[in-house]
Amino acid sequence: MNERPATWSPHSAHWGAFSARWDGTTLDVTPYEHDPAPSPILENFTNALRHKARILRPMVRKTWLEGKARGTRDFEPDFVERSWDEVTSLLAAELARVRNEYGGGAVFGGSYGWSSAGRLHHAQSQVHRFLNMAFGGYVRSVNTYSAGASAVILPHVMGGYENHSRRNVTWDQIVEHTDNVLAFGGMALKNTAVASGGLSRHIERDAMTRAARRGTKFFCISPLRDDLPDEANATWLPIKVGTDVALMLALAHTLLFEDLWDKAFVAGYCEGFGPFQLYLLGRDDGTPKDAAWAAGITGMSAAAIVDLARRIARGRTLIAVSHSLQRAQYGEQPVWMGAVLAAMLGQIGLPGGGYNYALGSLGHTGRRVNAVPIPTLPQGKNEVRDFIPVARISDMLLNPGQPFDYNGQSLRYADIKLVYWAGGNPFHHHQDINRLRRAFNMPQTVVVHESAWTPTAKFADIVLPATMTLERDDIGACATDPRLIAMRKVADPIGEARDDFDIFADLSRKLGVEEAFTEGRNSRQWLAHLYEPTRRALAEGGWDAPDFEEFWQRGELILPSDPDDGGSLRAFRDDPDRNRLPTPSGRIEIYSKTIATFGYSDCPPHPAFLPSTEPASQRHPLTLIANQPSTRLHSQLDFGAYSQSKKIRQREAVRLNPVDAGRRGIKDGDIVRLFNDRGACLAAAIVSDDVMAGVIQLSTGAWYDPEPGGEPEPMCVHGNPNMLTRDIGTSRLAQGCCGQVTVVECEKFPGNLPPVRAFDPPIPL
Numbered sequence: 001m002n003e004r005p006a007t008w009s010p011h012s013a014h015w016g017a018f019s020a021r022w023d024g025t026t027l028d029v030t031p032y033e034h035d036p037a038p039s040p041i042l043e044n045f046t047n048a049l050r051h052k053a054r055i056l057r058p059m060v061r062k063t064w065l066e067g068k069a070r071g072t073r074d075f076e077p078d079f080v081e082r083s084w085d086e087v088t089s090l091l092a093a094e095l096a097r098v099r100n101e102y103g104g105g106a107v108f109g110g111s112y113g114w115s116s117a118g119r120l121h122h123a124q125s126q127v128h129r130f131l132n133m134a135f136g137g138y139v140r141s142v143n144t145y146s147a148g149a150s151a152v153i154l155p156h157v158m159g160g161y162e163n164h165s166r167r168n169v170t171w172d173q174i175v176e177h178t179d180n181v182l183a184f185g186g187m188a189l190k191n192t193a194v195a196s197g198g199l200s201r202h203i204e205r206d207a208m209t210r211a212a213r214r215g216t217k218f219f220c221i222s223p224l225r226d227d228l229p230d231e232a233n234a235t236w237l238p239i240k241v242g243t244d245v246a247l248m249l250a251l252a253h254t255l256l257f258e259d260l261w262d263k264a265f266v267a268g269y270c271e272g273f274g275p276f277q278l279y280l281l282g283r284d285d286g287t288p289k290d291a292a293w294a295a296g297i298t299g300m301s302a303a304a305i306v307d308l309a310r311r312i313a314r315g316r317t318l319i320a321v322s323h324s325l326q327r328a329q330y331g332e333q334p335v336w337m338g339a340v341l342a343a344m345l346g347q348i349g350l351p352g353g354g355y356n357y358a359l360g361s362l363g364h365t366g367r368r369v370n371a372v373p374i375p376t377l378p379q380g381k382n383e384v385r386d387f388i389p390v391a392r393i394s395d396m397l398l399n400p401g402q403p404f405d406y407n408g409q410s411l412r413y414a415d416i417k418l419v420y421w422a423g424g425n426p427f428h429h430h431q432d433i434n435r436l437r438r439a440f441n442m443p444q445t446v447v448v449h450e451s452a453w454t455p456t457a458k459f460a461d462i463v464l465p466a467t468m469t470l471e472r473d474d475i476g477a478c479a480t481d482p483r484l485i486a487m488r489k490v491a492d493p494i495g496e497a498r499d500d501f502d503i504f505a506d507l508s509r510k511l512g513v514e515e516a517f518t519e520g521r522n523s524r525q526w527l528a529h530l531y532e533p534t535r536r537a538l539a540e541g542g543w544d545a546p547d548f549e550e551f552w553q554r555g556e557l558i559l560p561s562d563p564d565d566g567g568s569l570r571a572f573r574d575d576p577d578r579n580r581l582p583t584p585s586g587r588i589e590i591y592s593k594t595i596a597t598f599g600y601s602d603c604p605p606h607p608a609f610l611p612s613t614e615p616a617s618q619r620h621p622l623t624l625i626a627n628q629p630s631t632r633l634h635s636q637l638d639f640g641a642y643s644q645s646k647k648i649r650q651r652e653a654v655r656l657n658p659v660d661a662g663r664r665g666i667k668d669g670d671i672v673r674l675f676n677d678r679g680a681c682l683a684a685a686i687v688s689d690d691v692m693a694g695v696i697q698l699s700t701g702a703w704y705d706p707e708p709g710g711e712p713e714p715m716c717v718h719g720n721p722n723m724l725t726r727d728i729g730t731s732r733l734a735q736g737c738c739g740q741v742t743v744v745e746c747e748k749f750p751g752n753l754p755p756v757r758a759f760d761p762p763i764p765l
């Protein structure tokens, strides 16, 4: 047992920097002293270290040992314990078998997930490095669940995603310059609290307060009122889910019709306005995209739309489009149309104006970028060419060899025999979990490294207990936060848990290639090695550049930042010929000839309003928003104290409007059943007029907890909205995730309330 340390240990999580101390029983956590608005999610750590949900020892599915796992995996207890030596030998032999029989192209190591904040013990980087360096490659995944559509459309029409989301308008610019912020999808503080690698200062609340005091007018364009905090003093413009593009088009139409648009900017900086103008005016389809047309679609009044258009044409206006809007069918369109609307206003590249994709969707945005590189684990070269857009995992497993489209390419799904996952929880994050269950029953072997018994771990064949972040040394860093953190180990690992790095080093040794993976370094030596490029860049720039030991003793290092210069869009504005955008024309593409050649009807060559192919109906009259939770990051530490404190009768809370609740006889605190043709889940009702009528909101992250005996498609008794979401791509262009929106019905749950078992560990046979 650890002694209570005399000093607190600095540490970091994706939701913020903090210090912690552990006396063997109690974990004290305190936020970084200079953080003006620490996230309450930090409290989730306090009961996590020794929680019953932690995995203590390696486990193997008994039916897998008997060669019968494929097609029979479920959530009933079927595990036996194995020693580390036995399990790594077994796994090394299985990896060698699969490679010999089928090659690396039969292993899916895409292994998506946020895992933890440290730069070395980042599980996704570790598994990719292992599969590249020690195994010979794997089928990978590209893009993210966060930004699946935008990461593909933006390079076609404006240039790289990173530049437009991160090196663009800062909060400081907004405080000083911006008159109007049109926040499509809002800018919720629960989202800006999070940035991969962790932030030491959460600045957004203060920035919005100061901007609003100076006179910035924020507009929260969302079905949820609290998608902007009270501090922004925003005007809420409730809009029907999935209709933002119609509003943007009507704003553009009004600007055009009333001659309020910046013709010189469009002529000098954009490509292809002509064909788009025909669409906007309805010359090609007979439907002018005017305010009256949009009113019928969005639920806003035509007069309010015209007023808004006139207002944004005056003063400095920023158009921001959140991640959430593109996590839906045709999600490419709002990202593109937001840019076109901003181009018509002519302020792209001006301080505090123009277009900032994803500003306010994560803590990475609106800040200055570090002037030196942060430590990064090299992942080696992947010899396998096959990949999937990340959210096509079920499609791939269910349809080996079948064709699919992606970004102008015709590809085929690999035939996967072994799935290797570390640092993610697909049974929380992927859409249509009943379908995912079938998909995860296709491979011969499923391997998972986890620190807790998530549903993904419970569905695996080989489960390896990983340390959690507090149980190891690491370096915390985020490219848009100046504080490099010596994340010191706070507690000894639980049970027999080991670092992912040590597990992979062991496996590499059993595969006879230890040196290829470790390069002769232990984890402490890797930390020093990863720190070195940062130190070197600091020294070359003439900044404070302590060696690793000194950095480690200090516990932190403040890194210099690049200037707040508006990035590549400002440079483009200043000189569009010398500073061309990295698009085919070098300009903002309002019409994309490249996309036109793909011939995708679900992603036309200019932005357009495409209504969902699954609209609300009599059977499923409510539109579900399955957004990011405020009580945890994704599903991480769902058993943690803060997440648990917000559950109602152990279930996740679902919010619905008083009108919809009244019609169904639902009151605050009632357990309700949400359902559609794909599945069902229970949740606990909160009746609130912060949610627009016709909309129901259930955040992601409650661990999937199938009702026993409900096979093959049991309901989740805990509240995972991915029981209900659609597992389709945004379009053939990006094939991004559509998890944000679906349609459902909701009723008061009539039956006996089943217990929540989500956090119970399986009892070994």
Ligand code: PGD
Residues within 6 Å of the ligand: 112, 113, 114, 115, 116, 121, 122, 123, 145, 146, 147, 327, 422, 423, 424, 425, 426, 428, 429, 430, 431, 449, 450, 451, 452, 454, 466, 467, 468, 469, 500, 626, 627, 628, 633, 634, 635, 636, 637, 700, 721, 722, 725, 739, 740
């Ligand atoms: P997390 O809960 O963060 O979710 O999906 P993601 O899989 O990233 O999972 C991380 C897992 O890593 C946790 O189970 C944690 O225990 C484990 N872990 C942490 N540290 C370590 C470690 O050191 N080693 C190992 N081996 N494991 C570790 C998030 C994904 O969900 C994302 S990014 C988005 S944006 C999507 N959002 C939505 C959405 O808006 N709506 C729906 N319906 N669905 C979504 N899914 C997506």
